[in-house]
Amino acid sequence: MMTDATHPHPHLRVETDGPVRVVTLDRPDKRNAQTPSLWRALAEQARSVPEEVRVVVIRGAGEAFSAGIDTAMFTPAGIEGEENMAELVATHGPEAMDRAIAAYQEGFTAWGECPALVVAQVHGYAIGAGFQLALAADLRVASLDAWFAMRETSLGLVPDLGGTGPLVHLVGYSRALEICATGRRVSAPEAHAMGLVNAIAPAADLDEATFSLVQHVLSAPEPAVRALKALLRSAVTADRDTQLAAERSAQSGLLRALMGGAAG
Template sequence: MTHPHLRVETDGPVRTLTLDHPEKRNAQTPSLWAALAEEARSLPEDVRVVVLRGAGDAFSAGIDTAMFTTSGVPGEESVAQLAAGGPRAIQRGIAGYQQGFTAWAACPAVVVAQVHGYAIGAGFQLALAADLRVAALDAWFAMRETSLGLVPDLGGTGPLVHLVGYARALEICATGRKVSAPEAHSIGLVGSLAPAADLEDATGSLVDALLAAPAPALRALKPLLRGAVGGDREGQLAREREAQTGLLQAMLGGLGA
């Protein structure tokens, strides 16, 4: 096990990564993001499909909000500690965090997010980091960062705009509202829906269909189509970091300025 809250299981060409902290609705921390990045970078060549999922009643309710408190999360860098180093330290820190999300685009396997319950903030952005999304009818998505005075900064802004368009992405992020699974499907955020009881079967059917394609063709297809999306990915990630740096410094009284 690479992280106490990340369960990794491999069944032939399929690897399943389960966020496994159900008592906190799979809240995320920097050490989890580091573990996710390492999983993506070290994926064996014979793994053709990766499934990202959450244990318990939610995919992920987002960042562990204890990181915003003075006590923080034991063993994790708090937001105040991150901000204390000044703008460059903030951006270096966020750049490291982003790897837990962006590394999945570079890995050769097709990544499927299996979403049920909440996918909020970092949870929403992890779903966006996948190539494909399957959602239970009870799932809902929300970008709550703006309501906290922040912006999404874990690689989610680019994929969201590409999937649903600028205006709808702006409205979803600015209002922080819930997007139901049926709406997510209708606007192109989610590829397929299933009743909660059938979500595993629906994901399995998609995985089987992906594995039915010849392996060399599937490996060539992912970078080919991702390259066609266009846009400057690294520039977008930098813009996320820059925007968040100013907001974090203002929130925490300019620590390290």
Template sequence: MTLLDKDGVRLAVDGAVATVTLSNPAKRNAQSPALWRALTDAGRTLPGDVRVVVLRAEGKSFSAGLDKQAFTPEGIDGELSFLDLAAAAEDKIDETIATFQEAFTWWRRPDLISVAAVQGHAIGAGFQLALAADVRVCADDVQFAMKETSLGLVPDLTGTHPLVALLGYSRALEICVTGRFVHAPEAERIGLANLVVPAAELDGAVADLSAALLGGPRDAVVETKALLQGAGRRTYEEQCAAERAAQTRRLRDLAGLGE
């Protein structure tokens, strides 16, 4: 069932699995504020019984990054040129970028597991969108690159936090500052890709993983995701306490003693 189809984004739901598709292959799924608004709307539209969200893209590229027309004086039709945005007050710039970031944050909601199916180029904003997902399954032709710094900018679409968490500070710094491409073998070796498969097998691999992710009871999966998400900001002792509290909730629920 298709629930949304606009501005290069399509949302379809089949039971507990939702699929968000970047649907503008003619432009290599270049991103724009309209696409980000549509992604935000997709997150808000998800039915409550969805447990897994697959992020995929049509065509040879996952996403070639930001539509460069945003940096021209005329900008993208119907949108504020980024050159005009630069002249706005600092609080206006901050507010606008925060709105853009909403398209990249909901994928890590504790009640969902998100899986990005990534093929071809995932550059800049495309790389950051792939990083927004919990898990990345990649085709063997994938090419990641963070080009923002090379263009005099910074990655500002929430990609820096997961990149450092996945790769560590030094490697994340090197990838961002050089803007070089990370190809499939390296992506799998350094943990950027959870799995690399031939391009023809990408959809099947994602379907298999989605089915496996649905295998556990939802409440246990939600608690486990929350524990793992918070581990990096807790001390060892705090994490032990969080595990005890989560397990207490699970035991009581299983015994029929939950609130």
């Protein structure tokens, strides 16, 4: 059972049990629709994961992982306490818009910089910002009835919350373009077959499948897993020589630790 529950945001629940932290999008009445204040809270959570936490699981309460952005943000009335997109566009120039979107992106990109391994547990559906939050994780586990969709293009927009890079790296340019341009549903079995999802399980067994993966991660020595995440993340964009140097540096540090600092 998870302990030490906190609510850093009205729509976010955080529970920690030893080396495992579970971050739950907790707005089930709105299908975990996301807002800028939630993104700020997610960024803060990613940056403040304590050293003793080795794995973070991100999941959604209720019937779905996340239906994406709360579209009320785009209405004249907006959402109380949140930035109004219509007002932002009407009264701010391109530089202010760029700064605003950059701040939103941190709720997603900060998880890649988090030393702990991050697992997205997806059930129901992950649409738009929900899909991009799943992509922000290091690993993804989905229920068999889950599905993913990038619906931004159908609204005349593009995915802008850090999801385009991971999607292209996972499934390739052509398939990523097709998924985003059509906005179609990608079922969990298809997502698994194309390498978008690491594991799938019946909905009733999703928790078991997720925490089985978590336990396998925890069974490996902590320093090696932490070094591995940073090393493989860098491999996505680093040139050959830079990556080889990163491998040498990581391995040297691990060898020194294993040998009790005897290596000079």
